[in-house]
Amino acid sequence: MADEQTLIEERRRKLAALRERGEAFPNDFRRDALAGELQAAYGDRDAQALERSPVRVRVAGRILAKRVMGRVSFLQLQDMSGRIQVLVQRDALGDEAYQAFKKGWDVGDIVGVEGVLIRTRTGELTVRAERLRLLTKALRPLPEKWHGLQDQEQRYRMRYVDLIVNPEVRRAFLTRTRVIAHIRRFLDERGFVEVETPMMQPIPGGATARPFVTHHNALDMDLYLRIAPELYLKRLVVGGFEKVYEINRNFRNEGLSSRHNPEFTMLEFYWAYADYRDLMDLTEEMLRGLAQEVLGSTVVRYQGRGYELGRPFRRVRLLDAVLERNPGLGAGDLRDPARARRAAEAAGIAVEPGWGPGKIQLELFEKTVEETLLEPTFVTHFPTEVSPLARRCADDPFYTDRFELFVAGREIANGFSELNDYEDQAERFREQARARAAGDDEAMYYDADFIRALEYGMPPTAGEGIGIDRLVMFLTDSPSIRDVILFPHMRPEREAAGGGRRSAGGGDGAD
RNA sequence: GGGCCGUUAGCUCAGCUGGUAGAGCAGCGGACUUUUAAUCCGUCGGUCCCAGGUUCGAGUCCUGGACGGCCCA
Numbered sequence: 220m221a222d223e224q225t226l227i228e229e230r231r232r233k234l235a236a237l238r239e240r241g242e243a244f245p246n247d248f249r250r251d252a253l254a255g256e257l258q259a260a261y262g263d264r265d266a267q268a269l270e271r272s273p274v275r276v277r278v279a280g281r282i283l284a285k286r287v288m289g290r291v292s293f294l295q296l297q298d299m300s301g302r303i304q305v306l307v308q309r310d311a312l313g314d315e316a317y318q319a320f321k322k323g324w325d326v327g328d329i330v331g332v333e334g335v336l337i338r339t340r341t342g343e344l345t346v347r348a349e350r351l352r353l354l355t356k357a358l359r360p361l362p363e364k365w366h367g368l369q370d371q372e373q374r375y376r377m378r379y380v381d382l383i384v385n386p387e388v389r390r391a392f393l394t395r396t397r398v399i400a401h402i403r404r405f406l407d408e409r410g411f412v413e414v415e416t417p418m419m420q421p422i423p424g425g426a427t428a429r430p431f432v433t434h435h436n437a438l439d440m441d442l443y444l445r446i447a448p449e450l451y452l453k454r455l456v457v458g459g460f461e462k463v464y465e466i467n468r469n470f471r472n473e474g475l476s477s478r479h480n481p482e483f484t485m486l487e488f489y490w491a492y493a494d495y496r497d498l499m500d501l502t503e504e505m506l507r508g509l510a511q512e513v514l515g516s517t518v519v520r521y522q523g524r525g526y527e528l529g530r531p532f533r534r535v536r537l538l539d540a541v542l543e544r545n546p547g548l549g550a551g552d553l554r555d556p557a558r559a560r561r562a563a564e565a566a567g568i569a570v571e572p573g574w575g576p577g578k579i580q581l582e583l584f585e586k587t588v589e590e591t592l593l594e595p596t597f598v599t600h601f602p603t604e605v606s607p608l609a610r611r612c613a614d615d616p617f618y619t620d621r622f623e624l625f626v627a628g629r630e631i632a633n634g635f636s637e638l639n640d641y642e643d644q645a646e647r648f649r650e651q652a653r654a655r656a657a658g659d660d661e662a663m664y665y666d667a668d669f670i671r672a673l674e675y676g677m678p679p680t681a682g683e684g685i686g687i688d689r690l691v692m693f694l695t696d697s698p699s700i701r702d703v704i705l706f707p708h709m710r711p712e713r714e715a716a717g718g719g720r721r722s723a724g725g726g727d728g729a730d
Numbered sequence: 731g732g733g734c735c736g737u738u739a740g741c742u743c744a745g746c747u748g749g750u751a752g753a754g755c756a757g758c759g760g761a762c763u764u765u766u767a768a769u770c771c772g773u774c775g776g777u778c779c780c781a782g783g784u785u786c787g788a789g790u791c792c793u794g795g796a797c798g799g800c801c802c803a
Binding site for chain 1: 737758763768799
């Protein structure tokens, strides 16, 4: 009587008894209180005070624990706000109702309770039930009460179970929601306008990445799931949306890892009459306020280490950061194509044919510097060669007015003064198109409509993208991006019939 | 794509050098009117991820595969 099918059969039997009494899936119970709010409002009221002025409540939620002690029982009830205990007494409900509860109700069932607040002998705030309703009978048993669900695969595949039994998971996702809400408020307060631009694009632009392809039947044309919204948001700046942002999904057809999911959430915002330095200031302010709001402190604990967001972030040029970590190199070694190639090869980098000194500087940076940048650091002056949408530095066109923000060794944000010189932009697109023709399938396409938009004139503008998932990982102390994406991508499960161990769908059609 | 690790009851986990597969929780039966990992007595429950192989004998050893985790590209 304890393999999965038997456990389910046992509950089906209980459900059948409910159906016979005509009360299997009622939808007329209305609650007027939430567990967490009751804890907050009455948590400090003592037993006598609760007795003197009784508080009647109707709560509903899932049974997480059931402790039967003869003619009295205790339930632990969980709703979206938290948990509260329920006291169930035979003498209050009558013998028939109490027996039905005792024999027919299980951990995992969803119930409604009407009663009064009391404090038990051991001091716990409790709803003493006067009426009990079983609202939804659960067929499947919940995981073990103490350890919860540990198996990573099952936690991701059956997130609904993970959320029921692992409170820290629920907390992380609520934090994610608060992060996004805070960012919206932050930008709204500063006059930014939120928009939505195409997810399906005829030309995938705005980043270097492999896209997903789909097909529009009526138009008989391929469309690409966007890898970035950038080129559309800049069209809007041309159109007069001088402060604009979008928080939404990007799709990149690349590998999965603890830092990559094929679909991920990005904030992009564009700010006319500002430059990349203004962006860095704004980013610091945003992240500082965010930590304060979400964590109550500007110190973030991540994977055992503390990070201080309260102080100004370090700012360092990419070349200087590379030279710091590679003491054998001099500035001149990384500007000349042949010398840069030799330097990279000496550092163990397999230099590909099309790479110029700018790409090599970036590779050296990623290989030798990136993961060492623990404290929040703005790395500035990315080479023009690897920044096809960024404005060149006024004093040195080899570099751009661009930065990336690194925290805990990971890229969190990428921003730059936008390239609004349509002639330069057209030339950069042609350069990308040449690289693509030469076999670089991550290189950008030439986007003629975007050039046309720029030719109408885009004001001097700064724009930035912030990876929301990685930011939330940092703020929730999550080691994997899958811990902050509700339903991360997984390989399909094997069919239950195929003999695989995991058979989440195994009960389907059993009746 | 490569390397390492994992997969045993619904869940969390033991299982030594190859010799009859275990515990706790959950379930079921019983006791119990203030417990909170309730307690106590009794009890059911296994395609040891899959397929081959070695062996008198495989959860355990070998080969291949599936899925997952970590690291690398």
